[in-house]
Amino acid sequence: MNDEHDILDEPSPVEPALDNLGQPTKPPVRTRAGDITRPTNELAVGEGDVRTAERGEGEYIVGTSLWRDAWKRLLKNKLAVFGLVVVVIITVTCLLGPPILKAITGFDYAYIPSDSALTKSFPPFTAPDGSFSWLHPMGTDNAGRDILARVLLGGRISLMVGIISTIVSLIIGVSYGATAGYLGGKVDDVMMRIVDVLYSLPYIILVVVLLAMFGGKSPLSQLVLLFIALGAISWLTMARIVRGQVISLKNQEFVTAARATGVSTGKIIFRHLVPNTLGPVIVYATLTIPQVMLSEAFLSFLGFGVQAPLASWGSLANDGVQNIAIFPWQLIFPGVTMALALFSLNFLGDGLRDALDPQMRKV
Amino acid sequence: MSSRNGNILEVRDLRTYFQTEDGSVKAVDGIDFVLKRGETLGIVGESGSGKSVTNLSIIRLIPDPPGKIVSGEIIFDGQDILLLPTEEVRKIRGKRIAMIFQDPMTSLNPFMRISKQLMELTELHLGYTKDQAYEHAIKMLDMVGIPDARARVDSYPHEFSGGMRQRVMIAMALSCQPELLIADEPTTALDVTIQAQILELIKSLKQETGTSVILITHDLGVVAGMTDHIIVMYAGKVFEQARTRELFATPGNPYTKGLLRSVPDPTSEHGALYQIPGLPPDVAHLPPGCPFAARCERAEDICRKEFPPFVALTPDHHSLCHFAEEVYATSQRELSARGGRQEQVLDLE
Numbered sequence: 001m002n003d004e005h006d007i008l009d010e011p012s013p014v015e016p017a018l019d020n021l022g023q024p025t026k027p028p029v030r031t032r033a034g035d036i037t038r039p040t041n042e043l044a045v046g047e048g049d050v051r052t053a054e055r056g057e058g059e060y061i062v063g064t065s066l067w068r069d070a071w072k073r074l075l076k077n078k079l080a081v082f083g084l085v086v087v088v089i090i091t092v093t094c095l096l097g098p099p100i101l102k103a104i105t106g107f108d109y110a111y112i113p114s115d116s117a118l119t120k121s122f123p124p125f126t127a128p129d130g131s132f133s134w135l136h137p138m139g140t141d142n143a144g145r146d147i148l149a150r151v152l153l154g155g156r157i158s159l160m161v162g163i164i165s166t167i168v169s170l171i172i173g174v175s176y177g178a179t180a181g182y183l184g185g186k187v188d189d190v191m192m193r194i195v196d197v198l199y200s201l202p203y204i205i206l207v208v209v210l211l212a213m214f215g216g217k218s219p220l221s222q223l224v225l226l227f228i229a230l231g232a233i234s235w236l237t238m239a240r241i242v243r244g245q246v247i248s249l250k251n252q253e254f255v256t257a258a259r260a261t262g263v264s265t266g267k268i269i270f271r272h273l274v275p276n277t278l279g280p281v282i283v284y285a286t287l288t289i290p291q292v293m294l295s296e297a298f299l300s301f302l303g304f305g306v307q308a309p310l311a312s313w314g315s316l317a318n319d320g321v322q323n324i325a326i327f328p329w330q331l332i333f334p335g336v337t338m339a340l341a342l343f344s345l346n347f348l349g350d351g352l353r354d355a356l357d358p359q360m361r362k363v
Numbered sequence: 364m365s366s367r368n369g370n371i372l373e374v375r376d377l378r379t380y381f382q383t384e385d386g387s388v389k390a391v392d393g394i395d396f397v398l399k400r401g402e403t404l405g406i407v408g409e410s411g412s413g414k415s416v417t418n419l420s421i422i423r424l425i426p427d428p429p430g431k432i433v434s435g436e437i438i439f440d441g442q443d444i445l446l447l448p449t450e451e452v453r454k455i456r457g458k459r460i461a462m463i464f465q466d467p468m469t470s471l472n473p474f475m476r477i478s479k480q481l482m483e484l485t486e487l488h489l490g491y492t493k494d495q496a497y498e499h500a501i502k503m504l505d506m507v508g509i510p511d512a513r514a515r516v517d518s519y520p521h522e523f524s525g526g527m528r529q530r531v532m533i534a535m536a537l538s539c540q541p542e543l544l545i546a547d548e549p550t551t552a553l554d555v556t557i558q559a560q561i562l563e564l565i566k567s568l569k570q571e572t573g574t575s576v577i578l579i580t581h582d583l584g585v586v587a588g589m590t591d592h593i594i595v596m597y598a599g600k601v602f603e604q605a606r607t608r609e610l611f612a613t614p615g616n617p618y619t620k621g622l623l624r625s626v627p628d629p630t631s632e633h634g635a636l637y638q639i640p641g642l643p644p645d646v647a648h649l650p651p652g653c654p655f656a657a658r659c660e661r662a663e664d665i666c667r668k669e670f671p672p673f674v675a676l677t678p679d680h681h682s683l684c685h686f687a688e689e690v691y692a693t694s695q696r697e698l699s700a701r702g703g704r705q706e707q708v709l710d711l712e
């Protein structure tokens with residue numbers, strides 16, 4: 001390990017760091033993102049330390065925050081970095097890809113050629129006459145639509161489902177769990193029994209029923225319903241996690257101290273307790289995104305999810321699997337992209353868990 | 364509205380019980396005391412004697428269930444706190460009665476900047492704007508002796524050492540200029556040199572602001588130089604109550620004598636430390652007589668059968684003991700034999 005070199009940023013070997021009055025002879029070590037500044041930091045907060053007392057104004061060093069430490073640990077984890085990079089690439093491509101593609105080739109996800117000779121599935125890099133062509137790098141589907149454009153759109157929708165459902169589950173789960181945990185007693189009992197009941201319902205059936213009852217009016221309303229349905233089922237675990245955290249936190253002295261200063265219950269929950277649960281919450285949220293995306297793919301694969309001409313990776317895989325023997329590219333491209341995205345998100349989530357909770361790492 | 368008799372706080376027959384599976388635990392069982400404006404009261408006792416519960420009761424922070432203030436009056440500035448609606452009590456907490464807790468390592472929120480935690484109070488109670496509250500936070504940190512307060516105010520608690528965090532706690536407690544400051548073992552978690560600094564700080568701030576203070580501790584050395592009155596608690600009851608000097612010089616209760624003998628004397632040549640034999644009783648199952656009888660050197664049959672009376676030795680000095688007068692007389696004899704050695708005891712702080 002060459003940690004020493006990471007920590008100390010360019011200490012000059014010639015000059016002493018402090019002169020005889022204990023004043024730094026040059027501005028203190030700069031902190032970079034990810035730096036652990038502990039050696040200097042201890043001096044900065046040391047009590048009765050002459051150097052602290054006599055130091056001039058504004059010359060002390062900003063300590064490392066928990067987040068910076070976590071970020072540094074995350075960067076040391078190769079798989080997590082790989083996951084992060086892939087997730088960023090996929091996200092950026094899905095966001096910026098469709099307009100660029102449209103500008104270059106003129107295809108978007110819903111474009112169906114008017115020429116009936118073209119409304120069939122071509123292999124990747126193949127022009128209608130069979131020669132090599134850059135026009136459709138992933139080929140076309142049965143209706144002649146560009147698969148690349150559809151995979152990109154599918155990515156947008158899949159990521160959106162994942163993120164929005166996770167945000168919904170965050171908002172509901174965190175406030176519900178924190179409230180139950182903090183209030184405790186009978187309130188907690190009732191609230192958590194409700195969660196238990198919801199847990200015991202088979203969620204797929206719930207979603208299917210929801211979609212069957214309210215869905216199908218337009219592709220967009222179907223999509224919104226999907227967000228709500230997936231969000232509504234994925235908050236349960238979040239609520240349990242947050243509740244557990246809050247219960248272990250609420251008896252700590254800083255909560256009593258906050259109560260002793262007259263802070264209201266709501267503020268104690270949301271200003272003092274919830275931020276303290278952020279570590280596990282972030283980790284679980286990162287792991288919820290791929291989980292929700294998988295649920296969405298599953299629903300779309302069954303035909304309950306996103307409706308054509310919109311597409312998600314799940315619905316594209318569903319289209320592809322019907323023609324797998326003849327047109328394998330229809331399944332391979334969305335399938336591989338989705339697998340890559342899910343892998344990466346899981347790696348990232350695992351990496352975040354290790355980074356935010358260093359005690360869990362193997363020594 | 365200032366109370367007529369100059370008392371900032373009067374506690375009358377306070378009883379706080381906890382319902383457990385093991386029965387009713389009488390953590391505080393009939394406490395009476397009075398704190399005059401500007402004075403300092405020390406509450407001394409072993410762990411589990413009810414010191415902290417007394418204080419949490421004063422600002423009604425007893426977790427309910429299982430705890431319950433069964434009876435009593437807590438008259439703060441003429442108002443009985445126990446009769447006020449919760450909203451009103453919340454307005455008193457932090458603004459007029461502030462607390463400092465035992466462990467500075469855990470009593471600051473680790474996820475909130477120091478500035479935020481200090482600002483929360485003045486924004487809440489004094490209606491300060493963000494800017495005013497921020498400036499006030501810096502002023503308070505400055506006052507409690509944190510160097511370079513402006514640069515430090517945005518730090519997180521983990522960037523401060525224990526002593527500095529306790530200073531922050533004091534800054535928080537004093538930022539609304541409370542009339543009563545309750546310090547619950549403020550120096551227990553700190554090492555001796557820092558202890559002295561913190562006590563000195565509380566003392567000087569008390570003189571500056573005129574705040575009344577209740578100082579809870581199990582360390583007699585701490586109360587000696589800090590307080591005007593002392594209450595000695597045992598098993599949820601007041602065992603002895605006197606002016607500080609008097610209590611140290613002529614204790615009127617065997618328990619207090621035991622406590623005083625337990626203070627390690629650095630000048631003593633003999634290595635062995637004195638300890639009171641046995642353990643504090645289980646307050647859920649108190650014997651019928653004196654709760655200290657089983658550990659007491661002076662105990663006789665009557666102690667195990669009858670609950671002792673609260674004897675007034677002087678108008679200012681009370682002791683809960685069947686033999687209070689005898690113990691008091693012995694103490695006075697010992698004192699004259701030593702020729703006023705209590706001064707040395709007081710210097711130990």
